[in-house]
Amino acid sequence: MARVALVTGGTRGIGAGICKALMAQGRTVVASYAGNDAAAQAFAAETGCKVYKFDAADFAACEEAVKRIEAEVGPIEILVNNAGITRDATLRRMTREMWDAVINTNLGSCFNLCKLTWDGMNARKFGRIVNISSVNGLAGQFGQVNYSAAKAGMIGFTKALAQEGARNGITVNAVAPGYIDTDMVRAVAPDVLEKIIARIPVGRLGTVEEIARCVAFLTADEASFITGTTLSANGGQYMA
Numbered sequence: 001m002a003r004v005a006l007v008t009g010g011t012r013g014i015g016a017g018i019c020k021a022l023m024a025q026g027r028t029v030v031a032s033y034a035g036n037d038a039a040a041q042a043f044a045a046e047t048g049c050k051v052y053k054f055d056a057a058d059f060a061a062c063e064e065a066v067k068r069i070e071a072e073v074g075p076i077e078i079l080v081n082n083a084g085i086t087r088d089a090t091l092r093r094m095t096r097e098m099w100d101a102v103i104n105t106n107l108g109s110c111f112n113l114c115k116l117t118w119d120g121m122n123a124r125k126f127g128r129i130v131n132i133s134s135v136n137g138l139a140g141q142f143g144q145v146n147y148s149a150a151k152a153g154m155i156g157f158t159k160a161l162a163q164e165g166a167r168n169g170i171t172v173n174a175v176a177p178g179y180i181d182t183d184m185v186r187a188v189a190p191d192v193l194e195k196i197i198a199r200i201p202v203g204r205l206g207t208v209e210e211i212a213r214c215v216a217f218l219t220a221d222e223a224s225f226i227t228g229t230t231l232s233a234n235g236g237q238y239m240a
């Protein structure tokens with residue numbers, strides 16, 4: 001039986017690329033999304049991937065969704081916590097709502113979905129979890145105290161949970177993408193983005209395929225000795 005993979009925020013951007021890469025590896029992939037029905041339907045039609053709409057920041061919604069996915073598709077053995085948002089502003093202008101939204105969606109969702117799939121992974125003695133962090137969680141970024149904190153938090157979360165899962169065949173790793181050509185990055189003002197690209201040694205934005213490849217590598221059954229690590233793919237922008 002093909003292993004079931006859940007990719008949060010899997011219908012667009014990096015998440016959609018991850019779904020395609022995991023499908024190419026023979027996984028049964030389901031993608032979650034929070035809001036954009038049109039994009040999700042187009043993605044489902046293109047890939048044949050099942051899509052589930054729920055807010056990954058909402059524990060009760062995740063609980064209901066995990067139950068439904070496991071009943072309809074099978075036990076989740078591979079989890080990719082990719083769902084993420086930005087609410088960029090300097091601290092002076094950042095509101096408490098902007099802070100909460102980013103922490104709850106980017107970091108809270110990792111707790112929710114790991115918590116809800118953890119017992120099953122432990123019982124089956126197999127699991128692959130990849131948390132999609134960011135270069136900005138490693139290096140910090142002007143205008144992103146919320147996002148940088150959430151993405152750095154995901155790395156600490158990864159290192160702690162990796163220790164808890166190690167004896168039971170569960171690996172927990174993070175991928176830290178740099179600036180990738182997605183809607184999220186294209187939302188940055190063009191003059192600001194131009195300055196950011198000028199600081200990337202490779203000289204361009206990354207592609208979703210270049211990130212998906214890292215996730216496929218870390219979720220392979222054979223990647224059983226790699227846990228608690230953060231794999232950077234950022235064109236040389238930050239060498240941790």
Ligand code: CAA
Pocket residue numbers: 086088089090133134135136141142143144147177178179180184185188189192196
């Ligand atoms: N370092 C130091 N100073 C900086 C700076 C930096 N990196 N960037 C801007 N400043 C300065 C500006 O020069 C300006 O100074 P002056 O007033 O003296 O000219 C001051 O700070 C205010 O800057 P802005 O005009 O940019 O302020 P703003 O309020 O209009 O915009 C912002 C703030 C929205 C945060 C904008 O700076 C911005 O978009 N920054 C980029 C944020 C970013 O990289 N987001 C990534 C999103 S994609 C993503 O996150 C995916 C991923 O994982 C990589």
